[in-house]
Amino acid sequence: MAELTRADKYLLDAIRQGSSEGWSQLVERHQGRLLAFARSKLGQAAEAEDLVQETFISFLKALPNFRGESSIETYLFSILRHKIINWFRGRQVNVCQLQSLTKAGNDEQPRQAADQLLSPAPTASWYARRDEDHRLQHDVLTEALRELIDAYKKSLNFRNLQIIEMIFYCQLRNREIARIINVEENHVALIKHRCLKQIRSSVSEKLQIQSSRANLSQHPIDPSSDPPDALLTEIWQQQRLSCLKRNTIGAYPLGTLDEAWRDYVAFHLDRLGCEFCRANLEDLQQKSTRDDTGSLRRRIMESTVGFLNKP
Secondary structure (H helix, E strand, O other): OOOOOHHHHHHHHHHHOOOHHHHHHHHHHHHHHHHHHHHHHHOOHHHHHHHHHHHHHHHHHHHHHOOOOOOHHHHHHHHHHHHHHHHHHOOOOOOOOOOOOOOOOOOOOHHHHHHHHHOOOOOOOOOOOOHHHHHHHHHHHHHHHHHHHHHHHHOOOHHHHHHHHHHHHOOOOHHHHHHHHOOOHHHHHHHHHHHHHHHHHHHHHHHHHHHHHOOOOOOOOOOOOOOOHHHHHHHHHHHOOOOOOHHHHHHOOOOOOOHHHHHHHHHHHHHOOOHHHHHHHHHHHHOOOOOOHHHHHHHHHHHHHHHOOOO
16 A cells, blocks of 8 residues: 555644544545444444444544554554454454454464464564664565565566465465465465565665665664564555555456456455455445445544544
């Protein structure tokens, strides 16, 4: 997903100035897709609406610390995703429905799967010890991954994009990926190797630039080894790096996409099963017929308007 759009910035400026109209527009724009996502995970309308309402409250509370490194939609989905994980943590149910969040595909209990998701175990050389180093590490890795994904999309190299999506976004093993796309297992390993090599090179270059600007002889983060898969998965999921633009999702059921893009969107939505993009698709399909958004929006406005900062 892209970073803040011009529309995002406009709404954020209005909200930070205490505009209830700007806040209402933001809620109206995003509540449908958030609700569709929550319902797909919980299967219970009341709980889903409650978590969406809590998500908007948390968004306003966290707004002073929002640095604009992702779109508003990505930030809201990230908040909701963590609330859903916490919801499952307190209940003894199977988490296989959370495939886009954990990709566990097994019988782990919610607490175990959620803890694994929120606490990856990257190597010491990659996980910075100081907060400012961790932030820089996260930023340069995010940028490197985003550049790689954008290059695949621009060149229509969707086969390689599908492979690294299944590796890092879905946490599938090479053997499973090879079976799904009908290639040799060593081909999947080769694509992963090339991908990690490109990421290392990009990260090293970016860190050198950062170090020269800060007049450092060397940077505390050492990118000489591959970043751990868990860390790349964490970033990919948080930033939704390969998620589709909303207008692309809307064009898919209309049949107006080029063949290469149509096949990739079908893979991302149906085979990969990206729950975030599927929630967007459901929201678009039901937008003209849905009759429950008005009452939920009123609930959200009533519970959040007090958190707006007045100038």
